[in-house]
Amino acid sequence: MRIPVGAAATLVVIAVGGGAAATAGIVGYRTAYGVGTATAAEHMARAVQVASEDVPRAPDPESFVESLALLTGYRASLFGPSGEYLADSAFPRSELGGGGEQGRTEVAAALLRTTGFAIRPSLQDGRRYAYSARRVHWSGQNAVLRVAVPLDPLRSRALRAGAAAALAALMLSLVAALVVSRQTAFLSQDLKRATAFLRQLGTGPRKPERLPLSQIVEVAQVASVANRLSSDIEARLEEERRELNELRSLMDQVAEGLLALTDDARVLTINPAGRRLLGLAEVLPFSPVGTIIREPALRDLLEASVVRPALEEELIVGDRVLRVKTRRSSGGGSVVLLLDVTEIRRLEAVRTDFVANASHELKTPLTVIRGAAETVLQGELPPELETQFLLSIQGNAVRLQRLVEDLLDLSRFESGGWMPAGDPIDLEKVVRQVWADLVRTRGDKVVGFRLEGQAEALGDKSAVYQVFQNLLDNAIRYVPDEKGEILVELRSSDSTVEVSVHDNGTGIPATAITRIFERFYRVDAARSRQEGGTGLGLAIVRHLVTSMGGEVWAESTLGLGTVMRFVLPAAKAGAAVEGESDATGADQVVGPDGAAPFSHGGD
Structure with a gap:
């Protein structure tokens, strides 16, 4: 489950604030309770110490503990040397029973070490008290003077203090949550702008506007890097567009046909010369070769070019003779070059015919001249016949001269020398x-x-x-x-x-x-x-x-x-x-x- 950063931060602050409030309550309670208990123990210890000096002069135990209770506000008790109750300001003697020091650890400690302190439930009413005891002398023997204060009021005050601390911590956490929520709203807005900026930078057709700098230092640094990245990408795209336009212009100016095929034999691009040589008015990008090329031999050659490293073949396409050269690209697909050799082949045929015809035209009069000359050289010919052979030699020589002159004139005209x-x-x-x-x-x-x-x-x-x-x-x-x-x-x-x-x-x-x-x-x-x-x-x-x-x-x-x-x-x-x-x-x-x-x- 995805949670927005603002909601997540607010939840975290609330959770932390709640935990802090609970911790503050517990710590406040414990602190208030501990301070109250320590203060009560200190006061009780001084009260017991002061009152112990008056114990030997007291007329009787009951009146002494009652007066001590009225004076200090604490419950006062007096125990005998065995830890038995002698008097208690809160309970009449009839309700105290005998008992000893068992369960009264503060009394036992006072008998053993002069003073004693304990926090425990009362053996009479079950309430928790803080007890402070001191060993004294009563009627010529050891006794223990003890004062006690109930802990229920201290606990109530500690609970109120803990509640106040928890409430204060909770209020602080709510204020912090509001502040964090507001700040994270700004952060979320900045992050959304940055996300939209980067998304448009990666997929948009045009360069996005510059990302404004946030008041948050870290987000501002991210925005600065994103703006610089945008400028770098735009510069690189502009360079690639320029190179692509130059390449397209070069391809358009090239007289030879050029095709670029994808790895599945689809036409990626074709220049005007290629369309002209193949007799195509227009070629849609990524058109399959099989749908635009009608010549089976050329179609098979182009489809094989994306698989085989290099091919070269001369084919007749319509009324043209094309030399087709292909080379497979390292990144897939192939590049195809179409050379129109129709005129070259025609000129080669013309040259062949010219050589054959010229040879024949030269051979015929030469043969006649040679034959007539050999006949005349043999001698013993009638004058009329000899004259006829000589006229034949003369006529064919004139014919040869005219042929050579015409060939020289034609050569001069065709070569551009005239x-x-x-x-x-x-x-x-x-x-x-x-x-x-x-x-x-x-x-x-x-x-x-x-x-x-x-x-x-x-x-x-x-x-x-x-x-x-x-x-x-x-x-x-x-x-x-x-x-x-x-x-x-x-x-x-x-x-x-x-x-x-x-x-x-x-x-x-x-x-x-x-x-x-x-x-x-x-x-x-x-x-x-x-x-x-x-x-x-x-x-x-x-x-x-x-x-x-x-x-x-x-x-x-x-x-x-x-x-x-x-x-x-x-x-x-x-x-x-x-x-x-x-x-x-x-x-x-x-x-x-x-x-x-x-x-x-x-x-």
């Missing part, structure tokens, strides 16, 4: 210049050409020239030998310029339209090699356009033709445009002799 300029460019002039150059170099094919619109873009003139050269060269390569048509459209808006290159060639299958900008990818590999293509032209176009802040894409219908489109930033109005007009606005057709076989006005 930075495009941001100059205003008259796209119409660049298109006509490119077409004029192609007319001179590809005079073996008759192709109709039209240019519609005017536009000025921001970019690098040499890069724009190469973009148009590759697109138009591809268009010439795949249009029909007869009635081939190429149309270039230029359209301007406030912020961009859109360029479209139309042809009526064979078109591109829908399954291949998304891959045509890959290196060495060919829709018709045999025809491309026959036409002298390297398979890198559109890859170069994509890098050049994107480097200048644009975008390129293709639209095609199989058997009806292809449209290659790209956009570039538009030049500001009034900006100086690079290049001079060196071509007419007429449409042109590449002729067999490298000149325009006919021209006609624009549509």
